[in-house]
Each structure stands twice: as C-alpha cells, then as structure tokens.
Amino acid sequence: MKKILLASFDxxxxxxxxxxxxxxxxxxxxDGALEVFLYRHAGDFLNMLPDHIALLPEVKEYTSFRKSIKTVMQEKQFRLAISRLKAKIVAEIIGKKNHYSEPGYVQMQRMWQYALNHLPSVEKTYDVxxxxxxxxxxxxxxxxxxxxxxWIHTDFSTVETDEVADETMWNKFDHIMAVSEACKEAFLTKYPRLAQKVMVLENLQSPTFIRQQALMEDPELMMEDPRFKLVTVARLSHAKGIDMxxxxxxxxxxxxxxxxxxxIVGYGGDESALRDKISQHDLHDNIILLxxxxxxxxxxxxxxxxxxPSRYEGKAVTVGEAQILGKPVLITAYPTSASQVSHGKDGWICELSAEGIAEGILTLKADSILREALSAACLQSDYSNVQELEKLYKVL
Known part of the structure; x- marks a missing residue:
C-alpha cells in the first residue's frame, strides 16, 4: 500500500x-493511504476535509508561520521569532533596493530559509x-x-524571489504540477532548467457542487438592489487588484x-487600506465589502x-466557478488570462489598469446581448474535469 503525504498551510x-x-x-x-499535514489546524474549510483522509496532528513549530512575531515570542519560540524578524528586515531591504512592488514573497522565502534549522523533521517515511x-x-x-x-498556483514570471535559492528547492522535487499551460510557461521563463519536471494538472472543478451551493443562500441585500451588480470573490491583496x-x-x-x-467577497491584509481608499473616493454606497x-x-x-481585476494569476479558481454558474465574466489582461477566457466567446478581457476595468464594465453593461452570449457559451461548456486526476495517478 502506498503511503502518501500532502502538506499545506491551513x-x-x-x-x-x-x-x-x-x-x-x-x-x-x-492501493494507497493519504495523510494530510497542515501547518495550522485553522480555517472555515477545515470541517470540509473528507473522511477518507487522515489529518495528522498539529506541530507547534509550524503553526508559527501564520501568527504574528509578537505571538511567537509570547509562546517562547524565540529562535523562530528571530528568524521571522530577520526575514522581515532583509526582505524590506531587498525590496527597496530592487524596487519590488510586493516584497512579501521574498519575506516568506527568507522566513523558511532562516527557520529551517529550528523546525522538526517528519519521522515517518512516505512513498510520495x-x-x-x-x-x-x-x-x-x-x-x-x-x-x-x-504545485504551482501562481504566475511566477511576476513574482520576485531569490531565484538561485528557489531553484535549489525546486530541484528537490521529482514533479512540478502547474494549474494551467500558461502558468507552466510563465514558470519556465524563470526556471527553464526545470522543464523536464513540469506538467499541467488543472484545478479540479465540480459543477454539480457549485450549482447546488449557489442555491443554499439568498443574498437579500443584493437581490433587492436594482443597480447593475458587479461581484468579485478574492483575497484583499495587491495581487488581486482590488485597489484598481x-x-x-x-x-x-x-x-x-x-x-x-x-x-466584493473576501478578506485579507489590505482591507484597512482599501476601506481608507473607499472613504477617500466617497464610495461607501458603490463598493460593498462583504x-x-x-x-x-x-x-x-x-x-x-x-x-x-487581478494583477496576476496562475488560473483563477473563482473565474471558472463564475463561468460554471453561467455568469458573464470580465478579467484583466494578466499574463495568463488567455488560458482561462477566450475573449469575446466565454468572457471578456480588458486592459490591466483601472481605466481598462472601467471601460470593460461599461462595454458589458451597455450590451446585454453580448452578456447573454457570453453566459450562453459558459452554460453550454462542460467544466467538469475530474479526468485531470488521471495525470496525478500516473505520477503516483
């Protein structure tokens, strides 16, 4: 029997x-048993883990990555706290020196590098x-x-990282799964020497589940609003472009x-700044943070x-989900956008800017026939892709 471990944050x-x-x-x-190791047993999706997988016990040291440095200090994990603080300082210096728009990736990378010696290894040996x-x-x-x-979930051509250190890490893996062909190509522009390891395995989508869930609630606030309703489901972060x-x-x-x-459905570290921005433009009645x-x-x-309105994506899960529900979708022209939407057929791609987003909204608002055509194309498409799992089974 194959022993398989899958690790993620929370x-x-x-x-x-x-x-x-x-x-x-x-x-x-x-012929296999799957165990899941989460660095932290937290999150609203925790109770959605299926019964046929085993959730391994939480390990205190790994929970620190989602906590503040102050909390880590209070828990007397001093070495990990110092690693976090050092990573924060170094990332800020590197970010300023190289004019990075989002040094958070460098900070996360350095955090792991500095903390590795203070983290326990897993005693058990796995097949995969x-x-x-x-x-x-x-x-x-x-x-x-x-x-x-x-796994690769993002467009690595747009992410600033220490490429030498990252490539050393990537080389420890036998296979690298990209969630779209464009995501794979973007990754290989940065790490061409890893080409033999990379393959595409798209995010699984369950149209039946999504359509059932859409009927579970009745958002009265929206239903009673007579205005033209835009919806975005996203993390409140620089990458998702909510500021734009x-x-x-x-x-x-x-x-x-x-x-x-x-x-806008979602939460994240940029919420306070976004609320300030909404206030500055007096948009409390026009932008509703749910x-x-x-x-x-x-x-x-x-x-x-x-x-x-994202600045970059690997392949946005939410766009596919909106298409499953037969919604006309507008996405920005981030580098991998064409792998997700066929412009003018099952969605609309606008310029990646505030001006482009505003123009795209007006174009689709003014043309109900176009919106209906985009919706019809989505409803006629088969978005179920459970067959993608066969690629993983072959690798396993």
Missing part, C-alpha cells in the same frame, strides 16, 4: 484551499510527498519520501454612472457581471 477561505478540497474529495487511490502551496521547503527539506511533487477596482469605480462615478454597485464567506456562490449567482 484551510482558511481561499481559491487554493477550495481547489484542495475538490482534489481531496475526488482523490481515490485503492506532495507540497500543495509555495514555498515548498517543508516537503523539500523535512520530509523523507521516494518521490516528491510540488476602487479606482475604476471612482472613475465610473465621476462620469455619472451611479447605477453600478460592486460587491467580508469572508465560506459559500460565495449565491453572491456570484446574483451578479450581473463577475469581475476579476
């Missing part, structure tokens, strides 16, 4: 975590170890397995388009237009 609400739930629910290996979320240092360095697999969404709405309001409202929702599908269902 089960907080997010696209990666949602894709992991779909993967685990469809995972069926008759899977690391589902970057950075993959835990499986690379602390797990013994005959075969190791890592606020700027786009400000432009629309300035031009007199007051019959548009934007509902916060964390474990079931975002009723809100998608109630939308007139689903918008993904």
């Amino acid at each position: 089960m907080e609400v997010g696209g990666v975590e949602r894709s992991l739930i779909h993967l685990l629910n469809h995972f069926n290996l008759e 170890a899977i690391s589902y979320l970057w950075p993959h240092y835990f499986v690379a360095e602390k797990v013994t397995a005959k075969k190791k697999i890592a 969404a606020v700027d786009a709405m400000a432009q629309l309001k300035e031009k007199g388009h007051t019959d548009i409202v934007w509902y 916060g964390k929702k474990t079931n975002p599908y009723p809100y998608m269902q109630a939308a007139d237009l689903y918008v993904q």
Whole structure:
C-alpha cells in the first residue's frame, strides 16, 4: 500500500484551499493511504476535509508561520521569532533596493530559509510527498519520501524571489504540477532548467457542487438592489487588484454612472487600506465589502457581471466557478488570462489598469446581448474535469 503525504498551510477561505478540497474529495487511490499535514489546524474549510483522509496532528513549530512575531515570542519560540524578524528586515531591504512592488514573497522565502534549522523533521517515511502551496521547503527539506511533487498556483514570471535559492528547492522535487499551460510557461521563463519536471494538472472543478451551493443562500441585500451588480470573490491583496477596482469605480462615478454597485467577497491584509481608499473616493454606497464567506456562490449567482481585476494569476479558481454558474465574466489582461477566457466567446478581457476595468464594465453593461452570449457559451461548456486526476495517478 502506498503511503502518501500532502502538506499545506491551513484551510482558511481561499481559491487554493477550495481547489484542495475538490482534489481531496475526488482523490481515490485503492492501493494507497493519504495523510494530510497542515501547518495550522485553522480555517472555515477545515470541517470540509473528507473522511477518507487522515489529518495528522498539529506541530507547534509550524503553526508559527501564520501568527504574528509578537505571538511567537509570547509562546517562547524565540529562535523562530528571530528568524521571522530577520526575514522581515532583509526582505524590506531587498525590496527597496530592487524596487519590488510586493516584497512579501521574498519575506516568506527568507522566513523558511532562516527557520529551517529550528523546525522538526517528519519521522515517518512516505512513498510520495506532495507540497500543495509555495514555498515548498517543508516537503523539500523535512520530509523523507521516494518521490516528491510540488504545485504551482501562481504566475511566477511576476513574482520576485531569490531565484538561485528557489531553484535549489525546486530541484528537490521529482514533479512540478502547474494549474494551467500558461502558468507552466510563465514558470519556465524563470526556471527553464526545470522543464523536464513540469506538467499541467488543472484545478479540479465540480459543477454539480457549485450549482447546488449557489442555491443554499439568498443574498437579500443584493437581490433587492436594482443597480447593475458587479461581484468579485478574492483575497484583499495587491495581487488581486482590488485597489484598481476602487479606482475604476471612482472613475465610473465621476462620469455619472451611479447605477453600478460592486460587491466584493473576501478578506485579507489590505482591507484597512482599501476601506481608507473607499472613504477617500466617497464610495461607501458603490463598493460593498462583504467580508469572508465560506459559500460565495449565491453572491456570484446574483451578479450581473463577475469581475476579476487581478494583477496576476496562475488560473483563477473563482473565474471558472463564475463561468460554471453561467455568469458573464470580465478579467484583466494578466499574463495568463488567455488560458482561462477566450475573449469575446466565454468572457471578456480588458486592459490591466483601472481605466481598462472601467471601460470593460461599461462595454458589458451597455450590451446585454453580448452578456447573454457570453453566459450562453459558459452554460453550454462542460467544466467538469475530474479526468485531470488521471495525470496525478500516473505520477503516483
């Protein structure tokens, strides 16, 4: 019997975590046993882990990565706290020196590098170890397995990292799974020497589950709103471009388009800054931050237009989910956008800017026939892709 380990951070609400739930629910290996190691047993999706997988006990040292440095100090994990603090300082220096727009990736990478010597290894030996979320240092360095697999969920051509250190880490893996062909190509522009290791395995989608969940709630606030309703489901972060969404709405309001409202489902570190930005533009009535929702599908269902204003994506889980619900979708022209939406057929791609987002919204708002055509194309498409798992089974 094959012994398989899958590692990830936690089960907080997010696209990666949602894709992991779909993967685990469809995972069926008759001659194997799957164990899941989460660095922290937390998140609204934790109770959605299927019964046929074993959740391993939490290890105190690994829980520190999702806690503040102050909390880690209070828990007397001094070496890990110092590693975190050192990573924060070094990342800020590197970010300023190289003019990085988001030094958070460097900080996370350095955090793991500095902390490795203070983290326990897994005693058990596995046939296969899977690391589902970057950075993959835990499986690379602390797990013994005959075969190791890592996942790519983002566009690495847009992410600033220490490439030499990262490539050393990637080389500890036998296979690297990219969630789209464009995601794979973007990764290889940065790490061409890893080409033989990389293959595409798309995020699993369950149309039946998504459509059922969309009927579970009735978002009265939205249903009773007579305005043209935009919906975005995303982490409140630089990568997801919610700040550009606020700027786009400000432009629309300035031009007199007051019959548009934007509902945003999600949470994240940029929430305070976004609320300030919304206040500065006096958009409290035009942009509604709904916060964390474990079931975002009723809100998608109630939308007139689903918008993904991201700066970069591997393959946005939420865009595919909106298409499953037959929603017209507008996405920005991030580098991998064409791998997700066929412009003018099953979605609309706009310029990656606040101006482009505003223009795309107005184009689709003004043309109901176009919106209906995009919706019809989505409803006629088969988005079920459980067959993707066959690629993983072959690798296993």
